[in-house]
Amino acid sequence: MNSPTAGATAPGLAEEVARRRTFAVISHPDAGKSTLTEALALHAKVIAEAGAIHGKAGRRSTVSDWMEMEKARGISVSSTALQFEYGGCVINLVDTPGHSDFSEDTYRVLTAVDAAVMLIDAAKGLEPQTLKLFQVCRHRGIPVITVINKWDRPGRAPLELLDEISERIGLTPTPLFLPVGIAGDFRGLLRRGEDGAATEYVHFTRTAGGATIAPEESYTPEQAAEREAEVWATAAEESELLSATGQDHDQELFLAGQTSPVIYASAMLNFGVRQLLDTLVELAPPPGPRADVDGTPRTPADPFSAVVFKVQAGMDAAHRDRLAFMRIVSGEFERGMVVTHAQTGKPFATKYALTVFGRERATVDTAYPGDVVGLVNATALAPGHTLYVGKKVQFPPIPSFAPEHFATLRAQSAGKYKQFRKAIDQLDSEGVVQVLRNDTRGDASPVLAAVGPMQFEVVTARMQAEFNVETHLDHLPYQLARRTDAESAPELDRQRGVEVFTRTDGAILALFSDKWRLQYIQKEMPKLTLEPLVATAD
Numbered sequence: 001m002n003s004p005t006a007g008a009t010a011p012g013l014a015e016e017v018a019r020r021r022t023f024a025v026i027s028h029p030d031a032g033k034s035t036l037t038e039a040l041a042l043h044a045k046v047i048a049e050a051g052a053i054h055g056k057a058g059r060r061s062t063v064s065d066w067m068e069m070e071k072a073r074g075i076s077v078s079s080t081a082l083q084f085e086y087g088g089c090v091i092n093l094v095d096t097p098g099h100s101d102f103s104e105d106t107y108r109v110l111t112a113v114d115a116a117v118m119l120i121d122a123a124k125g126l127e128p129q130t131l132k133l134f135q136v137c138r139h140r141g142i143p144v145i146t147v148i149n150k151w152d153r154p155g156r157a158p159l160e161l162l163d164e165i166s167e168r169i170g171l172t173p174t175p176l177f178l179p180v181g182i183a184g185d186f187r188g189l190l191r192r193g194e195d196g197a198a199t200e201y202v203h204f205t206r207t208a209g210g211a212t213i214a215p216e217e218s219y220t221p222e223q224a225a226e227r228e229a230e231v232w233a234t235a236a237e238e239s240e241l242l243s244a245t246g247q248d249h250d251q252e253l254f255l256a257g258q259t260s261p262v263i264y265a266s267a268m269l270n271f272g273v274r275q276l277l278d279t280l281v282e283l284a285p286p287p288g289p290r291a292d293v294d295g296t297p298r299t300p301a302d303p304f305s306a307v308v309f310k311v312q313a314g315m316d317a318a319h320r321d322r323l324a325f326m327r328i329v330s331g332e333f334e335r336g337m338v339v340t341h342a343q344t345g346k347p348f349a350t351k352y353a354l355t356v357f358g359r360e361r362a363t364v365d366t367a368y369p370g371d372v373v374g375l376v377n378a379t380a381l382a383p384g385h386t387l388y389v390g391k392k393v394q395f396p397p398i399p400s401f402a403p404e405h406f407a408t409l410r411a412q413s414a415g416k417y418k419q420f421r422k423a424i425d426q427l428d429s430e431g432v433v434q435v436l437r438n439d440t441r442g443d444a445s446p447v448l449a450a451v452g453p454m455q456f457e458v459v460t461a462r463m464q465a466e467f468n469v470e471t472h473l474d475h476l477p478y479q480l481a482r483r484t485d486a487e488s489a490p491e492l493d494r495q496r497g498v499e500v501f502t503r504t505d506g507a508i509l510a511l512f513s514d515k516w517r518l519q520y521i522q523k524e525m526p527k528l529t530l531e532p533l534v535a536t537a538d
Contacts, residue, residue, distance in 0.1 A: 171258070
C-alpha cells in the first residue's frame with residue numbers, strides 16, 4: 001500500500017492541512033462499527049472486498065481487527081488507524097474499541113481527532129456506551145455526524161430515532177438523507193436540500209453478501225414518486241416535517257456541537273457509505289488549533305509538534321516491534337527529523353515512521369497536521385507524551401480512568417520470569433492495564449487494575465501469543481481505588497479491607513473492598529488523603 005503523503009511535493013502547509021479529515025467512529029458494541037470502517041475503506045477503493053461477509057459461518061475478520069481475540073469474537077478491543085485518500089482529501093480514520101471495558105482506549109483516541117461519527121443501531125437506538133462517548137465528544141468540543149445503521153433490518157421509525165437523539169442528548173439531528181422504505185425494506189435515500197425539499201433519490205442494489213460496492217442509481221423526485229409511490233411520498237413528507245421544526249443543516253451550529261447531520265445506512269450492504277464519505281469531506285472540519293498545558297493555542301502553522309495517543313505492540317508477528325501512534329498537531333513532519341521528547345527533554349530520532357492500514361504498514365516520508373503516524377520501537381513514548389521542534393511545547397496529559405477490577409498475575413513457570421517481567425512492562429507502557437506494586441506482593445505477582453474485566457483477557461492472551469508466557473490470574477476482592485499520599489499510606493495499609501500500591505507513574509493508590517469501607521475510613525480518619533481518580537470519560 002502506498003502512503004497518501006509519502007514523497008508529496010505539497011503546494012504548501014495550509015493547502016495540505018485543508019485536505020485533512022481526521023475522525024473516529026464511536027458506538028455501543030455490535031452497532032456495526034468495524035463493518036462500517038471496512039465499508040469506508042472499500043468505497044475509497046483501498047481494499048477490493050469488504051472483510052465482513054453476510055452470515056457468521058462465512059464471516060471474515062475485518063482489516064482493522066488484527067488480534068486473534070478480535071477475530072474470534074467479532075469485536076474490536078483495540079484502536080487502529082487507517083489512512084486513505086478520497087475526494088481530494090486525506091482521510092485519517094481511527095477505529096476504536098466498542099466494548100465499554102476499553103473505554104479508556106477510546107478516550108485516548110478522541111483526544112486525537114477533529115470529528116466523530118456516532119453509529120446508532122436502527123433497532124436499539126441510543127445505548128449506554130454511545131451516550132457516554134457522546135458526552136466525551138461534547139466535553140472536548142468534537143462535532144458529531146450521526147449514522148443510523150442496520151436500516152436493512154427491522155427497526156424503529158426514522159423520526160422516532162431522531163426524537164430520541166434530541167431528547168436524550170440535547171443534540172438537534174439534521175438529516176442530510178432520509179431512508180426510502182421502512183427499516184428492513186431499505187430501498188435507497190432521499191437527499192434533502194437546504195429547505196428540506198427532496199432533491200434526489202439514490203436507489204441501491206444489493207451485492208452478494210455486501211462484499212463489494214453497492215451499485216447506485218440517481219432519480220429525480222418526480223421519477224422517484226413514480227417508481228416508489230407511497231414509500232417515497234412518506235419520506236418526502238417526513239423531510240418537510242423536519243424542515244418545519246428547523247431540522248435543516250447549519251454548518252456553524254454543527255461545528256459548535258449543537259446539531260448533528262444524520263445519514264441512514266447499512267454498513268453490511270454498503271448502502272449510504274459513499275454518502276457518509278462525501279459528508280465527511282464536505283462538512284467535517286480540517287485540523288485546527290490545540291491548547292498546550294498553559295492554555296496557549298498551538299496552530300497548524302506553528303513549528304512541528306505532535307501528541308502520542310496510543311502505543312501498541314504485537315500488531316504483526318512478522319514485526320515484533322512497538323508502535324507509538326502520534327497525531328500531528330502543527331508543522332510539517334519529515335521522516336528522519338530529530339524532535340524533542342517533552343517529558344524527558346531528550347532528542348528523539350524519527351527514522352522509522354509508518355502509516356498503518358490495519359496490519360499493513362508503509363514508510364511515510366512526509367506528513368501534516370491531522371495525520372496519524374506510527375513511530376517504530378519508540379520505547380520512551382507513552383500515551384499523552386508530546387514531541388516538538390524548536391521552542392518547547394507540551395500538551396496536557398491524557399488522564400487515566402479509575403479502575404474497578406483488580407487481579408494478581410503470575411507466570412505459571414518460574415523459568416519464564418524474565419519474559420514475564422518484560423511483557424508486564426510493555427503492556428503497562430501501552431496502557432493496556434494499569435500495573436500496581438507494593439513490597440508485600442513483590443514483582444513476581446503484580447496487581448493489574450482495569451476499567452473492565454475483558455482487559456485481563458487481552459493481557460493473558462497477549463502474554464501467551466507474543467511472549468510465550470502462560471499466566472495465572474487471581475481476582476482480588478477490591479472494588480474501587482483512591483489516590484493517597486506517602487503520609488497517609490502507612491495508616492491506610494493497616495486498615496482491614498484496604499491495600500496500598502504504587503502505580504508505574506508514581507501515583508500512590510489505596511484499594512478498598514467496597515464503598516462502605518471507604519466511607520467508614522473517611523469518617524473515622526478525615527485527615528487522611530483520599531482523592532477520587534478520573535472516574536468517567538466525561
